[in-house]
Amino acid sequence: MKKVHIIGLGIIAMAIGIIISTASDYSTYETFSSAQLKKGKDFQIVGTLDKSHELEYNAEKDPNYFSFVMKDKNGFACKVVFHGSKPQDFERTESIVLTGRMNGDFFDATHILMKCPSKYKNDKLDVNGYIEAVPSKSPTE
Amino acid sequence: MIFENELGWLGIAGELFVTTAFISSFISAIAFYVSAKSKDDILQQSWRRIARMLFIIHAIAVTGIVATLYYIIHEHRFEYNYAWEHSSMQLPMQYLLACFWEGQEGSFLLWMWWNMVLGSLLIFRAGKKWEAPVLCIFMVVQAFIASMLLGIYIWDYKIGSNPFILLRDVMIDAPIFKRVDYLSFIKDGNGLNPLLQNYWMVIHPPILFLGFASTLVPFAYAMAALWKKDFTGWIDSVLPWTLFSGAVLGTGIMMGGAWAYESLTFGGFWAWDPVENASLVPWLILVGGIHTMLAYKKTGHSLRSTFLFYLLTFILVLYSTFLTRSGILGNTSVHAFTDLGMSGQLVFYLMALAIPAILLLIINWKKIPSPEKEEAMASREFWIFVGAGILFISAFQIILYTSIPVYKGLVHSITGVEIAPPTEPIQTYNSYQLPVAVLILLLSSLALYLKFRKSELKQFYRRMLVIFIVTIGFTILIAWKGGLTYPTHVALLFTAIFSIVANLYYLFTVLKGKHRLYGPALAHLGFGIFMLGVLISSANKHTISLNYRGVDYGEQMNNLELHTNQFMPKDSRERMGNYFATYIGDSIAEPNHYYKVLFERVNKWDSSVVHEKFILRPNAQINPKMGLISNPDTRHYWDRDVYTHVTTVPEKNNDDINKEAIFKEHLMAKGDTIFTSNSFVVLENVDQVTESDKVKLVKGDLCIGAKLHLYPLNGKDYLAQPLYWIQGGKPELITDKVSELGLVFRLTKILPDQNKVQIDVAEIKPEQDYIVMKAIVFPYINLVWLGIVLCVSGFLVSLIRIFQKKKTAIKNVESI
Numbered sequence: 002m003k004k005v006h007i008i009g010l011g012i013i014a015m016a017i018g019i020i021i022s023t024a025s026d027y028s029t030y031e032t033f034s035s036a037q038l039k040k041g042k043d044f045q046i047v048g049t050l051d052k053s054h055e056l057e058y059n060a061e062k063d064p065n066y067f068s069f070v071m072k073d074k075n076g077f078a079c080k081v082v083f084h085g086s087k088p089q090d091f092e093r094t095e096s097i098v099l100t101g102r103m104n105g106d107f108f109d110a111t112h113i114l115m116k117c118p119s120k121y122k123n124d125k126l127d128v129n130g131y132i133e134a135v136p137s138k139s140p141t142e
Numbered sequence: 143m144i145f146e147n148e149l150g151w152l153g154i155a156g157e158l159f160v161t162t163a164f165i166s167s168f169i170s171a172i173a174f175y176v177s178a179k180s181k182d183d184i185l186q187q188s189w190r191r192i193a194r195m196l197f198i199i200h201a202i203a204v205t206g207i208v209a210t211l212y213y214i215i216h217e218h219r220f221e222y223n224y225a226w227e228h229s230s231m232q233l234p235m236q237y238l239l240a241c242f243w244e245g246q247e248g249s250f251l252l253w254m255w256w257n258m259v260l261g262s263l264l265i266f267r268a269g270k271k272w273e274a275p276v277l278c279i280f281m282v283v284q285a286f287i288a289s290m291l292l293g294i295y296i297w298d299y300k301i302g303s304n305p306f307i308l309l310r311d312v313m314i315d316a317p318i319f320k321r322v323d324y325l326s327f328i329k330d331g332n333g334l335n336p337l338l339q340n341y342w343m344v345i346h347p348p349i350l351f352l353g354f355a356s357t358l359v360p361f362a363y364a365m366a367a368l369w370k371k372d373f374t375g376w377i378d379s380v381l382p383w384t385l386f387s388g389a390v391l392g393t394g395i396m397m398g399g400a401w402a403y404e405s406l407t408f409g410g411f412w413a414w415d416p417v418e419n420a421s422l423v424p425w426l427i428l429v430g431g432i433h434t435m436l437a438y439k440k441t442g443h444s445l446r447s448t449f450l451f452y453l454l455t456f457i458l459v460l461y462s463t464f465l466t467r468s469g470i471l472g473n474t475s476v477h478a479f480t481d482l483g484m485s486g487q488l489v490f491y492l493m494a495l496a497i498p499a500i501l502l503l504i505i506n507w508k509k510i511p512s513p514e515k516e517e518a519m520a521s522r523e524f525w526i527f528v529g530a531g532i533l534f535i536s537a538f539q540i541i542l543y544t545s546i547p548v549y550k551g552l553v554h555s556i557t558g559v560e561i562a563p564p565t566e567p568i569q570t571y572n573s574y575q576l577p578v579a580v581l582i583l584l585l586s587s588l589a590l591y592l593k594f595r596k597s598e599l600k601q602f603y604r605r606m607l608v609i610f611i612v613t614i615g616f617t618i619l620i621a622w623k624g625g626l627t628y629p630t631h632v633a634l635l636f637t638a639i640f641s642i643v644a645n646l647y648y649l650f651t652v653l654k655g656k657h658r659l660y661g662p663a664l665a666h667l668g669f670g671i672f673m674l675g676v677l678i679s680s681a682n683k684h685t686i687s688l689n690y691r692g693v694d695y696g697e698q699m700n701n702l703e704l705h706t707n708q709f710m711p712k713d714s715r716e717r718m719g720n721y722f723a724t725y726i727g728d729s730i731a732e733p734n735h736y737y738k739v740l741f742e743r744v745n746k747w748d749s750s751v752v753h754e755k756f757i758l759r760p761n762a763q764i765n766p767k768m769g770l771i772s773n774p775d776t777r778h779y780w781d782r783d784v785y786t787h788v789t790t791v792p793e794k795n796n797d798d799i800n801k802e803a804i805f806k807e808h809l810m811a812k813g814d815t816i817f818t819s820n821s822f823v824v825l826e827n828v829d830q831v832t833e834s835d836k837v838k839l840v841k842g843d844l845c846i847g848a849k850l851h852l853y854p855l856n857g858k859d860y861l862a863q864p865l866y867w868i869q870g871g872k873p874e875l876i877t878d879k880v881s882e883l884g885l886v887f888r889l890t891k892i893l894p895d896q897n898k899v900q901i902d903v904a905e906i907k908p909e910q911d912y913i914v915m916k917a918i919v920f921p922y923i924n925l926v927w928l929g930i931v932l933c934v935s936g937f938l939v940s941l942i943r944i945f946q947k948k949k950t951a952i953k954n955v956e957s958i
Binding site for chain 1: 706
C-alpha cells in the first residue's frame with residue numbers, strides 16, 4: 002500500500018469522523034415545552050412576540066436585562082430573559098428565533114434573531130399617501 | 143395606455159441586451175465546441191472565428207446590460223423596479239455603485255461581467271490548442287449566468303429575474319398605476335439598505351466577484367484537459383491564473399472580514415456566518431490545488447488531486463451561490479440574499495456542471511499519469527500532499543456544518559428531529575479549525591526546508607533545532623505576558639511563532655536576497671502572523687464597558703458576560719478599564735446620529751493622571767424601516783484597538799405633554815422663585831421674542847417669552863422659555879420642556895397691571911439623555927491585517943516571478 006493511499010484513507014476516516022460528530026454538535030428547533038423536558042441543553046426556538054405583555058427593559062436599572070413574553074409555534078407563551086440590551090424596535094418584530102435554554106420557568110436566551118415585517122426589502126409603496134395628495138393639487142394648475 | 147415621462151425604451155434596450163448576451167454565449171459555446179471537436183485544421187479555425195465573433199457580440203451585450211442598468215440607477219428612473227427598490231434620491235454618488243450590486247440581479251451581472259473580461263483575456267492568452275475547449279466551458283457557464291437575468295416564463299416556471307422590470311409590472315394591484323401620470327407621484331425610491339451604505343460595499347463586491355469569476359479559469363482548463371485527454375499540457379498556462387485567483391479571492395474574503403469588524407457590530411472580523419463560510423471554502427480548496435499543482439510541476443506527483451481540487455473549487459463557488467441566494471439560509475444568516483425563487487434553476491446549473499465534471503474525472507482517473515515511484519517521506523511533495531489533505535478536511539467540516547439548513551429536511555423526514563445549526567457557531571467551528579490551523583502552520587514552515595524529491599536531512603535537523611529553540615523562547619514570553627494558558631491556545635501560539643520564525647529564517651538566510659523566490663515563504667509568513675493575530679486578539683479580547691448598575695453582588699457579579707453593555711447617562715464620567723468615558727452629546731448628520739463619547743486614558747495606578755484624551759463617535763441610524771442600526775467607532779493603536787458601539791438609545795416620546803401633565807399655577811414677578819420637587823426656578827425676565835426655534839414667527843405676530851433659570855438640587859443648571867404667542871389675534875401657548883428634570887413650563891397669562899405673569903409648571907417623569915454602549919479592546923489586531931497583506935503579497939510575488947520567467951524564456955528563444 003502506498004503512503005498516498007494511507008493518507009487518502011486517513012482523510013476519508015477523518016471525514017467520516019466529522020460526519021458522525023455533526024450528530025453531537027447540531028442543535029435542534031424546539032418548543033418551550035419540549036425544551037423544558039431537556040434541561041441543560043441549548044436549543045433554538047422560533048416564535049412570535051406576545052404583544053399582550055409589556056416588554057421589560059430599563060436601561061438605567063440594568064442595561065443588560067431585557068425580558069419579554071414569546072409564543073412558540075404551538076401558541077405556548079413563555080417569559081424570555083436576555084442578558085443584553087433591548088434591540089431597538091423590538092415591539093415591531095414579527096418573528097423571533099431564540100437561542101438558549103430553559104432556566105426554571107423562563108427561557109434564558111443567548112441570542113435573539115428578529116425578523117422585522119418592515120425589512121428593507123418590503124415591496125410596500127406608500128400608495129395611499131400619494132393618492133390622498135392628489136385632490137390638493139388644483140385641477141387648473 | 144401611454145404613461146407620462148416613462149422611459150420605456152431603456153428597459154426594452156436592457157432586455158434586448160440580456161437576450162443577446164444569453165443567445166450569443168450559448169451559440170458561442172456551441173461554436174467553440176464544434177471547433178474543439180473538429181479534427182480538420184481549417185474547420186477548427188473557421189468555427190473558432192465564428193465563436194470569437196459571437197464572443198465579441200456577447201461582450202458588447204454584457205457591457206450594454208451593465209451600462210443600461212447603471213444609467214437607470216444613476217438617473218433615478220424609478221419607473222424601473224430595480225432603481226426604486228435599491229436606490230433613492232439622497233444617496234451620495236459613490237453608493238449608486240453599491241445599489242447596482244445590492245440586488246441579486248446586479249450581483250449576477252457583476253459576476254458575468256468579470257467572466258467576460260477574463261474570457262477576453264483568455265482568448266488572447268490561451269493559445270490555439272486550448273482556446274476552443276476552455277472557452278467552450280466558459281461560455282456554457284456564461285449562458286447559465288445570463289439566463290439568471292432573463293425573467294421569462296416557460297409554462298409556469300420562471301427562468302431568471304429580469305432587472306429591467308417596471309415598477310408598475312411588479313405591483314400590478316396598486317391603483318396608482320392606473321393613472322397616466324403615476325410617475326409624478328413616485329418621488330423617491332426605497333433606498334439602499336443602510337447597513338450597506340458604506341464604502342466597503344463599493345469595493346468589496348467587485349473584488350469578491352472577480353475572485354469567484356477567476357476560479358472558472360482553472361475549472362475550465364481542467365475540464366478541457368479531461369475532455370481533450372491532454373492531462374499535463376494545461377498546467378503551465380493555468381498556474382498564474384490560480385495564483386491570481388488565490389490572491390484576489392483571499393483579499394475579497396478578508397475585506398468582508400474587515401468590513402464586518404469596522405462597521406458591523408458582532409464584535410470581530412469572523413463569525414463563521416454561513417455567507418462567510420461559503421466564500422472561504424472554495425478558497426481553501428483552491429489553495430490546496432495550487433500546492434498540489436506545484437508538487438506536480440516539480441515531481442510529477444499529485445496531478446490527480448490537482449484535477450480534483452480545481453474542479454471542486456468552482457463547484458463549491460456554484461454551491462455557495464446556491465446557499466446564499468436560494469433563501470435556504472433564511473433563519474441562520476443575517477446577510478443572505480432574499481429568495482427570488484431561482485433555487486431550482488441554481489440547483490440545475492450546479493448539477494449540470496458538477497455531475498459531468500465528476501464523471502469525467504472518474505472516467506479518466508486511471509489515465510491521469512502518476513509516477514510509479516512513491517514520494518519519499520523527506521520530500522516536499524509528500525508534505526504538500528498531506529497539507530492539501532488537511533485543507534480538504536477543513537473545508538469539508540465547514541461546508542458540512544454550513545449546509546445544515548440544506549439537509550435538515552432530509553434528516554427530519556428520516557429521524558423526525560428538527561436539526562438546527564450549532565447554537566455557538568464560533569466555538570463549534572473553532573474546535574475543529576484550531577487543530578487544522580496548528581497542522582497547517584507546522585507544515586507551512588517545515589515544507590520549505592524540505593527539497594523536492596529528496597532532502598538532506600542533516601541540514602534540515604540542524605536548522606530545525608535553531609528555529610525550535612528560538613520559538614520556545616518567544617512562546618514562553620508571549621504566553622506569560624499574554625496570560626495564555628489553555629493547552630489549545632499554547633499549541634496554536636507555539637506553531638504560529640514557529641511558522642513566523644521558520645519563514646523569516648528562510649527568507650533571510652536560506653534565500654539570501656533572491657527576491658523573486660520570496661513568494662511562498664512570504665505567504666506562509668503572512669499566514670503565521672495572521673494566526674498569531676487571530677489568537678491574541680480573540681483570546682485576549684476583553685470588554686471594558688462593564689455595567690455594575692442593578693447587578694447583584696455575588697455570583698452574577700463574576701459572570702462578566704452578563705453585563706457587557708454599559709449605561710452612560712449624559713455627562714457622567716464612567717470608568718472603563720484604563721479609561722474614563724463620558725457621553726458628552728449627540729449630533730445628527732442625516733441619516734446618521736452620532737454619539738460623542740470622550741475617552742480619557744488614565745494611569746493604571748493613579749487615575750487622576752490623564753495620559754490622553756480622544757473622542758469616539760459611534761453612530762446609529764434610527765431608521766424608520768429597520769430600527770437602530772449601529773455603526774462602531776474604533777480608536778486604533780499600533781498594539782490594540784478600542785472598539786465601541788451604541789446598543790440602545792432612549793426612545794424619545796413626543797406625546798402631547800399637555801394631556802398627561804398636571805399643571806400647577808404660579809403668579810410670578812421678575813426675580814421670583816418657585817420650587818419643584820427637584821429644583822428651584824427663577825423668573826429672569828419677560829420679553830418680546832422675535833426669533834424662536836419652536837415656532838415660526840411672521841411679521842405682525844406678537845410673541846412673549848418668559849425666561850426661566852432652573853437650578854436643580856444637584857447637577858448643572860438649565861434654561862427654559864415658554865412662549866405666549868399671539869397669531870392673528872388668537873393666543874397660543876408654547877410649552878417648554880426640560881426633559882432631564884422632567885419639568886414642563888407654560889406661560890398662560892400676562893398681567894401687565896400687576897407686572898406679573900402666570901407660569902404653570904408640570905412635573906413629568908424625567909427623561910434622561912443616555913446611551914447604552916459596548917467597548918471592547920482587541921489587542922494586536924493589526925497582526926491580523928498585516929498577516930493578510932503579507933499572505934496576498936506572497937501570491938503576487940510568485941505571480942510576478944512566473945511572468946518574468948516567461949519573459950526571459952521568450953528572450954532566450956529570440957536570442958537563439
